[in-house]
Amino acid sequence: MSATEREKQIYGPGVEIIRREKGCTVYRLADETGEAVMTSYQVFPGVDVIYNxxxxxVCGTDVLPLDGLLEIDHCREGRMECEVCGEYIYMTPGDLTIHRKVGNVHNTYFPLSHYHGITVALDTDSASRCLSCILEDTPVKSSELMERYCQNHACTVIRARPGIEHIFSELYSIPEQIREGYLKIKVMELLLFLGGTDLAADAVSDSRYFPAAQVEAVKAAKEYLTQHTEKHITVSELAERFGISQTTLKACFKGVFGESVYTFARQFKMQKAAVLLRQTNKNVMEIAGIFGYDNGSKFAKAFRDVMGETPDKYRRASRADWAPEKNREKCPNGAEANQKDWYHLNI
Structure with missing residues (x-):
C-alpha cells in the first residue's frame, strides 16, 4: 500500500504503509540501521495521536510541509534529541516537548536507537475549527498554544511532572473497545491542561542545553567507542582525539546518552558480548579478549553487573529459551519493553 505525498513529506520518502483502516494508519521506516513504527489514530479533524x-x-524527512503543524511529544522510554535555537537538549522518560514543524530539512536523533512515546499532532487551522465547538466554553485554541510555547519556531521542553504523567500514563494501555472515545477525552484533557497552565514560564532553564559543536564531538566519540570495543579507551584519549576538554566531554556525553563514558562503553561491550554468547560457540575467555579483557574474573564481574548474571549462566539460559520474537515489545502502543532486551535488538 502506497503512502500519499503528504505522508511522505511528514514521515519521510521511504515510509511504508503497514495497515490502513478506518481512523488508524500504521507507518514503518526501515533501513540497515533499524526500524521505526508509527501507529496513528485520527481523533478529530486535524488532530492525530501517534504511538512511536x-x-x-535517526528518523528524518526531506521537507516538512506545514508551518501550522504543532507537535506535542511525550517520552515513555529512551531519549530523543531536540534543537532549541541552535543548541540541543534531550528528552528523557516522562518529559514533554511542544514544537512546531517548519518547512525545512528535519532529522530526529535518538541517542540510544530506542524510543517509545506518543505524539499529539495538530494542524492548527483544521484543529482550531473543530476544537472551538467542542471546547466552546474554554479559552483553549491550538494556535494560541503554538504562540505560547513555540515563539520564534522554538521548542519548549518540560521535564517530567505528575500532571503530565497523569494524562499520558493511561494512553499507553487503552482497551481497544473504548479507544476511539477515550482518545478524544484524553486529547481534550491535554489541551485544557496546556492552555490553563503556564508551563512555558516553568520550562527547562538549567544548563542541560549543549552547543552543536559539543554534541557533534560526543557523537563522534560514541561512534569511536562502539567501533573499537577491543580497546580500553580513556576520557583523556577521547578528549584529545575530538578536540574537546575532558570536563566538557564528560558533561555533554552524559547529557546526550544518559550515561558516563565509562558506563556507556562497558554496557555496550557487555551487550555485544551477550550476542556472541548467544549466537556463537566461542568460549568465555575468547569473548573476553575480543572486548579487551585479559582477566576472566574481571570480564565476568563486568558482564554480571550489566546483564545480571554470569556469562556461563547467561549462555545456558539464553540458549534454552531465547528467541528474538519473545523480546520484541509486547504492547502494540510500545508500552512494554524490557531494558535489557532492546540492547539485544539494536546492537
Missing part, C-alpha cells in the same frame, strides 16, 4: 516505536538512531 523507534529502534534506529
Amino acid at each position: 516505536d523507534v529502534h534506529r538512531p
Whole structure:
C-alpha cells in the first residue's frame, strides 16, 4: 500500500504503509540501521495521536510541509534529541516537548536507537475549527498554544511532572473497545491542561542545553567507542582525539546518552558480548579478549553487573529459551519493553 505525498513529506520518502483502516494508519521506516513504527489514530479533524516505536538512531524527512503543524511529544522510554535555537537538549522518560514543524530539512536523533512515546499532532487551522465547538466554553485554541510555547519556531521542553504523567500514563494501555472515545477525552484533557497552565514560564532553564559543536564531538566519540570495543579507551584519549576538554566531554556525553563514558562503553561491550554468547560457540575467555579483557574474573564481574548474571549462566539460559520474537515489545502502543532486551535488538 502506497503512502500519499503528504505522508511522505511528514514521515519521510521511504515510509511504508503497514495497515490502513478506518481512523488508524500504521507507518514503518526501515533501513540497515533499524526500524521505526508509527501507529496513528485520527481523533478529530486535524488532530492525530501517534504511538512511536523507534529502534534506529535517526528518523528524518526531506521537507516538512506545514508551518501550522504543532507537535506535542511525550517520552515513555529512551531519549530523543531536540534543537532549541541552535543548541540541543534531550528528552528523557516522562518529559514533554511542544514544537512546531517548519518547512525545512528535519532529522530526529535518538541517542540510544530506542524510543517509545506518543505524539499529539495538530494542524492548527483544521484543529482550531473543530476544537472551538467542542471546547466552546474554554479559552483553549491550538494556535494560541503554538504562540505560547513555540515563539520564534522554538521548542519548549518540560521535564517530567505528575500532571503530565497523569494524562499520558493511561494512553499507553487503552482497551481497544473504548479507544476511539477515550482518545478524544484524553486529547481534550491535554489541551485544557496546556492552555490553563503556564508551563512555558516553568520550562527547562538549567544548563542541560549543549552547543552543536559539543554534541557533534560526543557523537563522534560514541561512534569511536562502539567501533573499537577491543580497546580500553580513556576520557583523556577521547578528549584529545575530538578536540574537546575532558570536563566538557564528560558533561555533554552524559547529557546526550544518559550515561558516563565509562558506563556507556562497558554496557555496550557487555551487550555485544551477550550476542556472541548467544549466537556463537566461542568460549568465555575468547569473548573476553575480543572486548579487551585479559582477566576472566574481571570480564565476568563486568558482564554480571550489566546483564545480571554470569556469562556461563547467561549462555545456558539464553540458549534454552531465547528467541528474538519473545523480546520484541509486547504492547502494540510500545508500552512494554524490557531494558535489557532492546540492547539485544539494536546492537
